[in-house]
Amino acid sequence: ETGVTQSPTHLIKTRGQQVTLRCSSQSGHNTVSWYQQALGQGPQFIFQYYREEENGRGNFPPRFSGLQFPNYSSELNVNALELDDSALYLCASTPDSMNTEAFFGQGTRLTVV
Amino acid sequence: DQQVKQNSPSLSVQEGRISILNCDYTNSMFDYFLWYKKYPAEGPTFLISISSIKDKNEDGRFTVFLNKSAKHLSLHIVPSQPGDSAVYFCAASLIDDNAGNMLTFGGGTRLMVKP
Numbered sequence: 001e002t003g004v005t006q007s008p009t010h011l012i013k014t015r016g017q018q019v020t021l022r023c024s025s026q027s028g029h030n031t032v033s034w035y036q037q038a039l040g041q042g043p044q045f046i047f048q049y050y051r052e053e054e055n056g057r058g059n060f061p062p063r064f065s066g067l068q069f070p071n072y073s074s075e076l077n078v079n080a081l082e083l084d085d086s087a088l089y090l091c092a093s094t095p096d097s098m099n100t101e102a103f104f105g106q107g108t109r110l111t112v113v
Numbered sequence: 114d115q116q117v118k119q120n121s122p123s124l125s126v127q128e129g130r131i132s133i134l135n136c137d138y139t140n141s142m143f144d145y146f147l148w149y150k151k152y153p154a155e156g157p158t159f160l161i162s163i164s165s166i167k168d169k170n171e172d173g174r175f176t177v178f179l180n181k182s183a184k185h186l187s188l189h190i191v192p193s194q195p196g197d198s199a200v201y202f203c204a205a206s207l208i209d210d211n212a213g214n215m216l217t218f219g220g221g222t223r224l225m226v227k228p
Contacts, residue, residue: 004156033215042117042202042218043157056215090156097214100145100206104156 004105006091012111013081021076021108023091031055031097032074034066035090037107043090049074050097078110086112116140117205119219126226132190134222136203139184145206147216148177148188150199157202161188193226200224 005024013019025032031050035043045058049068063079072093078085088109092102118137126132134148144165149157163170163177163186170177176189190197203219 006156031214035216035218040220042119042204042220043216045215045217048214058215092156092216094214098208100147100214100216101159101162102216103159104149106154106156 004091004093004103006089006105006108008108009106010109010111012113015081015083015112017081018077018079019081019110021078021089021091021110023074023076023093023105025072025074025091025093026103029093029095029103030072031094032068032072033092033094033102034074034076035092036060037088037090039087046076048097055097081112083112086110115220116143117203117217117219119201119203119222121222122220123223123225126193126224128195128226128228129192132188132193132197132224132226134188134190134201134203134224136186136188136219137184138186138205140205140207140217141181141184143205143207143217146177146179146186147204147206148175149202149204149218150197151202151221152199160201190224193224195226195228198224198226 033048034046037043047057048055052068088107091105147162148160151157200221204216
């Protein structure tokens with residue numbers, strides 16, 4: 001059973017650029033959620049995808065968007081990067097949209113300069 | 114508006130003693146509470162959870178207590194081991210029409226267990 005994997009592990013981008021982060025969900029899991037963890041804070045919910053549809057969204061602007069593919073892997077896209085977008089981005093998967101015990105990947109550390 | 118709070122940013126405990134990590138919440142609609150453990154350069158790892166209809170759940174050295182009237186939960190680790198040194202996050206689950214099944218996290222408590 002493979003766990004949640006994210007790529008890349010580290011990334012440096014310039015303000016104004018666009019970035020795509022990737023996540024492979026745990027085998028058998030059809031629901032993927034994305035979280036942003038700023039330094040010294042807890043993770044904050046960005047959005048959730050269930051069976052390729054956005055199933056819910058936190059308090060993030062539209063320049064944060066996502067996709068889920070038929071194999072349940074997912075992408076997080078961020079347009080017009082701002083310095084405050086620098087954070088650890090975590091992907092979590094659950095067996096279905098109702099399950100609460102999420103399994104997290106190791107995260108992607110994004111630095112915006 | 115921080116709905117889940119961990120008021121102690123750090124805690125230091127001697128090996129073999131009890132570690133007690135605390136968490137407060139404001140939203141009475143939360144239906145499930147979870148504790149996650151995080152080592153540097155790793156994602157959070159699920160530790161233990163409790164449903165809002167229960168007041169205690171135990172798993173080995175880890176016990177979570179829920180006091181709904183006080184909107185407070187705590188994680189007890191007995192006995193504490195040096196390998197328990199990590200950042201611990203309290204999280205609450207809410208199924209929201211607008212946000213799906215989201216976890217709301219506290220800010221974390223760094224636990225240091227001294228040998």
